[in-house]
Amino acid sequence: xxxxxxxxxxxTYSRKGNSEKTxxxxxxxxxxxxxxxxxxxxxxxxxxxxxYINQANKILGIQKISESGITSSLVDVRIIxxxxxLCNAVSIIIAHNHPSGNLRPSSEDINITRKIKEAGLxxxxxxxxxxIMTSTEYLSFSDEGIL
Numbered sequence: 001x002x003x004x005x006x007x008x009x010x011x012t013y014s015r016k017g018n019s020e021k022t023x024x025x026x027x028x029x030x031x032x033x034x035x036x037x038x039x040x041x042x043x044x045x046x047x048x049x050x051x052y053i054n055q056a057n058k059i060l061g062i063q064k065i066s067e068s069g070i071t072s073s074l075v076d077v078r079i080i081x082x083x084x085x086l087c088n089a090v091s092i093i094i095a096h097n098h099p100s101g102n103l104r105p106s107s108e109d110i111n112i113t114r115k116i117k118e119a120g121l122x123x124x125x126x127x128x129x130x131x132i133m134t135s136t137e138y139l140s141f142s143d144e145g146i147l
Contacts, residue, residue: 011086021059023051023093023128026140030131033095034138036062042135046073048096050080052089053128060087065094075112077119084125092120095131095138103132103139105146113141 023029029051036049047067052060063083066073073096084092094116096109105113109132117127130141141147 015060022057023053023059024057026129026131026138026143029093029095029129030133030138030140032059032062033093033131033133036064037097037133039135042097042133043099043101045099046097048073048075049094050083051093051095052084052087053091053093054088055090057091060089075116077112077115080116081119081123081125084120085123089125091126091128092116093129093131094127095133097133101134103134103137105130105132105139105141110146113147117147 021032023032033049033051037047041047045068048065049062050065051062054060061083063080065075065079068074075096080092080094083089094113109130113127113130116130120127127147128142129147132139
C-alpha cells in the first residue's frame with residue numbers, strides 16, 4: 001500500500017491575553033497557581049499543573065497536566081516538556097494539591113519531581129520548584145531544600 005499524504009503536525013502557542021506576571025518566589029508561584037485550582041475541588045481530588053517561565057521570570061502560561069483521584073494524579077513528563085518547548089520556556093514550576101490537607105511530600109511526589117528535573121536538564125529547562133497546595137497552605141520543595 002502506497003500513501004501519498006503524510007500526516008501534518010501543527011503546534012500552536014499564543015501570547016494573547018498574557019498578563020506578564022513575574023514569579024520571584026514560591027509565594028508568588030503558589031498565589032498564581034491557587035488562581036487556577038478549582039476552589040471547590042482542591043480538597044476533593046488531585047490536579048497537577050505546570051507553569052512555564054521565560055528568562056525574565058515572566059509567566060508564559062500555565063497548563064493543567066492531569067486531574068485524577070483522591071490520593072494520586074497521573075503525570076506524564078513528556079506532556080510537561082512538550083508545553084515547555086512549545087512556548088520556549090527556560091524554566092518551569094510544577095504544582096499539585098493534596099486533598100488530605102497534609103503538605104508532606106510522598107515518595108511518589110519526590111520521584112516525579114526527580115524525573116521532571118532530569119528531563120529538564122536534558123533540554124536545558126530548569127525546574128525551579130514544586131509546590132504542594134492545600135486549600136489554605138502550600139509547601140515549596142525549593143524552600144524546603146528538597147529540590
